Structures are given as C-alpha cells and as structure tokens.
Amino acid sequence: MSVSMSLVQGGAAGGAPQGASAILAAAAPYYQPPAVPQDVQPDRPIGYGAFGVVWAVTDPRDGRRVALKKLPNVFQSLVSSKRVFRELKMLCFFKHENVLSALDILQPPHLDFFQEIYVITELLQSDLHKIIVSPQHLSADHIKVFLYQILRGLKYLHSARILHRDIKPGNLLVNSNCVLKICDFGLARVEEPDQAKHMTQEVVTQYYRAPEILMGARHYSSAVDVWSVGCIFGELLGRRILFQAQNPVQQLELITELLGTPTMEDMRHACEGARTHMLRRAPKPPSFSVLYTLSSHATHEAVHLLCQMLVFDPDKRISVTDALAHPYLDEGRLRYHSCMCKCCFTTSAGMRQYTADFEPSAGQPFDDLWERKLTSVQQVKEEMHKFIAEQLQTGRVPLCINPQSAAFKSFASSTVAHPSELPALASSMGMTAK
CATH class of the missing domain: 3.30.200.20 (Phosphorylase Kinase; domain 1)
Structure with missing residues (x-):
C-alpha cells in the first residue's frame, strides 16, 4: 500500500x-x-x-x-x-x-x-495553521493522518512525563510529504506528581486552553494537551477556530455553549471564584449536534472521538493512548506507516515490513x-x-555565526519574523494496494 x-x-x-x-x-x-x-x-x-x-x-x-x-x-x-x-x-x-x-x-x-x-x-516547509487558513482542499485523509501524527508525537512526550502546554496549529510543523512534527517547547515542563504544588496558569494560547486552566486550577495534568488537540481536531474539520473568544471569560462561555454547564464534580479542579461564577449563570444543555455541521468530514466516528477529547473534567478526558486506539484513526495509522514513516520499510521485493510498535513511548522519562x-x-x-x-x-x-553575512544585521536584531509563504496543498490523496 x-x-x-x-x-x-x-x-x-x-x-x-x-x-x-x-x-x-x-x-x-x-x-x-x-x-x-x-x-x-x-x-x-x-x-x-x-x-x-x-x-x-x-x-x-x-x-x-x-x-x-x-x-x-x-x-x-x-x-x-x-x-x-x-x-x-x-x-x-x-x-x-x-x-x-x-x-x-x-x-x-x-x-x-x-x-x-x-x-x-x-x-519543515509549513505548519498546520497555514494549511488550515489556506483556501486549498483538506481531505478527510489529510485530517486523519495529521491527527494521528499529533497524537503519536504527544504519546511520546507524555510517556517521557513532558507536558507541552502550548499545542496549537502554529506549533505543528509539516513538510512536503505531510509528515508532522510537534515543535516549540518554550513552555514545556515535566509533569508535577504532587497535586499540592501550584503550576503556572500562564500557558497555552487562549483558543486551545483547557477549561480547568481557564477556571483557575492550581494543578493540572497531561489532559491539558489532549484538550488542545481536540480544539485542533475541530479546527481541521471546520477550517475555523473552534472556540474563538476575545478573553478567557468569553472563552469559557463558548465552551459551555457546546458542552453544557458542568456539574460541581466536573469543576472540582476549579478555584472557588470560578465555580461561583459558573453557578450564577443560567444552566445550559450540551449541544454536541452542532459538531456535525462543521463539515462533511464530521462523521459519527470523528464526532465521537472529538467529544471524548472535549470533556470538561480532565479526569474523564480521553488519554492520548486511548485516543490512538479509536477506530477513526485506523486509516490514518495505515496511511502513515504505508509510506511516510521511517520506522517501517519496503523490501527489494516490494513488500512492506512494518514495525512491531507503531506508537513508541520514550525509553525513559525526561529528567528534571x-x-x-x-x-x-x-x-x-x-x-x-x-x-x-x-x-x-x-x-x-x-x-x-558569520558576522560578515549580508543578513547578519537583520538576524541579530530580529524579534518578530516575517510570514512565510503559504503552502500548496494537494487536492487528493491516492492509495493503491500492494
């Protein structure tokens, strides 16, 4: 294949x-x-x-x-x-x-x-943000392959006890063969096992910020990265930001419009002020049916996986490992390992030799x-x-560094980069059996 x-x-x-x-x-x-x-x-x-x-x-x-x-x-x-x-x-x-x-x-x-x-x-030539905002066609196959690679890379990070804490389309680089790599670890840290220790809330770009962080949780887990991936999954399906608000309070409002008002148990990680604010508002029912209107790619399988990622309570949110086992990603896994990965190879006889471990974990945790x-x-x-x-x-x-370079002065003083070119996206993905 x-x-x-x-x-x-x-x-x-x-x-x-x-x-x-x-x-x-x-x-x-x-x-x-x-x-x-x-x-x-x-x-x-x-x-x-x-x-x-x-x-x-x-x-x-x-x-x-x-x-x-x-x-x-x-x-x-x-x-x-x-x-x-x-x-x-x-x-x-x-x-x-x-x-x-x-x-x-x-x-x-x-x-x-x-x-x-x-x-x-x-x-790598592009990133997922540039691809999403481009007018070019994004097929169901592209979405599955991209989502599979995001979760595959995130499983590796989480197995090393690393929280990325800034998963967003701009931090997902893509090359000309659709291979995706998670980048920018400026906000990453090792997971804190002691729940009594406070963790900073100044993380994750607002549109992809998990509700527990929005509600002032002093401690959080790898589930914050899974929420971000869910937001990106919805963005891939609809070609627009799923929860695009002006401020964190409005961000939480948009989330509850989709998920409904959370229960007291769902908010047990939130600070007292956030819980009080939420309970003062009129209760809202969930409206998951709107996810089917994102695009024709929002099938029952896609929406089922998306709903398991976008869960208010982080303890009930699906893990990366369980998400990778979801049937929606079967095709993405097959396509990735058929010709894109480096862990599998094709023999001189044309037979594909597959690795024994499609989604490897880190050999050891990252030491901090x-x-x-x-x-x-x-x-x-x-x-x-x-x-x-x-x-x-x-x-x-x-x-x-070569200080005699023609571009050296610009490089030495650069603080904000110029936008790079928009990628050219293929209109289809072909697949042939072997």
Whole structure:
C-alpha cells in the first residue's frame, strides 16, 4: 500500500552559499566547504516561538537547508535561564519522528560573552495553521493522518512525563510529504506528581486552553494537551477556530455553549471564584449536534472521538493512548506507516515490513532533577555552557555565526519574523494496494 500526499511545492535548495552570504559558518580554521551551485535560497526569517526567533538558513558543511532558532537574552533571570536550559535539554533528548529535535548547537563564545543560544533543527516547509487558513482542499485523509501524527508525537512526550502546554496549529510543523512534527517547547515542563504544588496558569494560547486552566486550577495534568488537540481536531474539520473568544471569560462561555454547564464534580479542579461564577449563570444543555455541521468530514466516528477529547473534567478526558486506539484513526495509522514513516520499510521485493510498535513511548522519562540544584543565574550559565560543549563532541565540524553575512544585521536584531509563504496543498490523496 502506498500513499501520495503533497502539501508544499518545491524543495529546499542544495549547496552552501559562497563568501559572506550565509549566516552560518564553519568554525574549523582550515575547513573547506563543498562546491556549491549559484541558485541558493537566501537566509530568511520564517517564524517565532514562545521565546525565540527562527530563520531558514543553509548549513555550509553539506548545503542542507535547516532551521536556526535564536534564543536571545538567556541569562536575564534564574527562571528564564532555567527554562531555556530545559528546552535545550529537551531538544537534545527527543528521538521521535513526530517531535522536533536538535540537529546541532552552535559553538558558544567564551563564558564571559555567553548570552545567546543558537540551535539547529530540521527545516519543515509549513505548519498546520497555514494549511488550515489556506483556501486549498483538506481531505478527510489529510485530517486523519495529521491527527494521528499529533497524537503519536504527544504519546511520546507524555510517556517521557513532558507536558507541552502550548499545542496549537502554529506549533505543528509539516513538510512536503505531510509528515508532522510537534515543535516549540518554550513552555514545556515535566509533569508535577504532587497535586499540592501550584503550576503556572500562564500557558497555552487562549483558543486551545483547557477549561480547568481557564477556571483557575492550581494543578493540572497531561489532559491539558489532549484538550488542545481536540480544539485542533475541530479546527481541521471546520477550517475555523473552534472556540474563538476575545478573553478567557468569553472563552469559557463558548465552551459551555457546546458542552453544557458542568456539574460541581466536573469543576472540582476549579478555584472557588470560578465555580461561583459558573453557578450564577443560567444552566445550559450540551449541544454536541452542532459538531456535525462543521463539515462533511464530521462523521459519527470523528464526532465521537472529538467529544471524548472535549470533556470538561480532565479526569474523564480521553488519554492520548486511548485516543490512538479509536477506530477513526485506523486509516490514518495505515496511511502513515504505508509510506511516510521511517520506522517501517519496503523490501527489494516490494513488500512492506512494518514495525512491531507503531506508537513508541520514550525509553525513559525526561529528567528534571538537575533544575533543583541550580540556584543562581551564574550556575545555570556555567552548566549550560558545559552541556553545549559536551554536545559538540561528535566529530563534526562545529558551526558559528558569520558576522560578515549580508543578513547578519537583520538576524541579530530580529524579534518578530516575517510570514512565510503559504503552502500548496494537494487536492487528493491516492492509495493503491500492494
């Protein structure tokens, strides 16, 4: 079985730029870059995340187009420096097809001048937000494959005890073959098992924020990511934001219009003020039938899975593992592993050899015990500098920033990136049995 899926026209240009045209440079003093063609794509900004700016650049060592994320002003406070260190460690920890990971880290300057971090990751041509808002056709097959990959990557993160806390279409990168990767871990953290410990509510873009956070819960779980995926699922079906409100109070109103007024038990994680506010309002019945009007793709199976994700009580919300077992995703799983994944392969005889584990978990949980040992900005700075140096001991020629680059001034001062091009979405997906 094979699948033909294409979202983006054109591929990345090969070859490394000559002279001072590239932001990246090889740090080895006698390194000679390979011969390059003349039609090289220029370095340019492509986006920005919770705490960094991302540019599309060319790796001078092999001419490969990659993404360069700049994390500026890292050491302004203990909280911010530990957060950046956590994100950096996560990017180096991840080993999963549907989760973005670090390919390289740029060689840092001497510790006294160490202020910024530069991380290289794979470059993907688009993201799910650009695809959703485009006028191009989005088939039921696309939706199933995208949703399958989101949940597959999220299962890996949750098995490592990591909460992403900012799952939204713009943080789901997509390449020309429809392979999807979860990115931007600036707000991610390890799940807190102690429910007595408070967790910040300043997380998750409002449209995708779970009701327990909207209602002031001081502690929450991986269920907040599942709610966000449910919102994205509805957005894929309807090609519009499911709960688009002006403020958090109105956001909660839109949620209750669909789910109905929650019971006292459903609100047990909420703060007292939020519960009181909710009980003062006239009770509303659920109106799940409106989900069928999202589009012709909102079948009984789709709506059934969506309703299990959009549950007010986080303890009753479906888990990522159970969501992956839902029959709605059977076709998405089959299509993904038929020709898109790297965990399965086709033999010389044309037979597809499938992996024994379609949705692997992390080999071990992500360790955050090191954070408790760091009590000053200087400590974090020294440990991060040491960590990057250890990552660079791979035998590859290290990279550094090229201040002679034509784009260097723009890159050095960039805080908000320019919008990138809209992707070209294929009108159909083909499937043939083998």
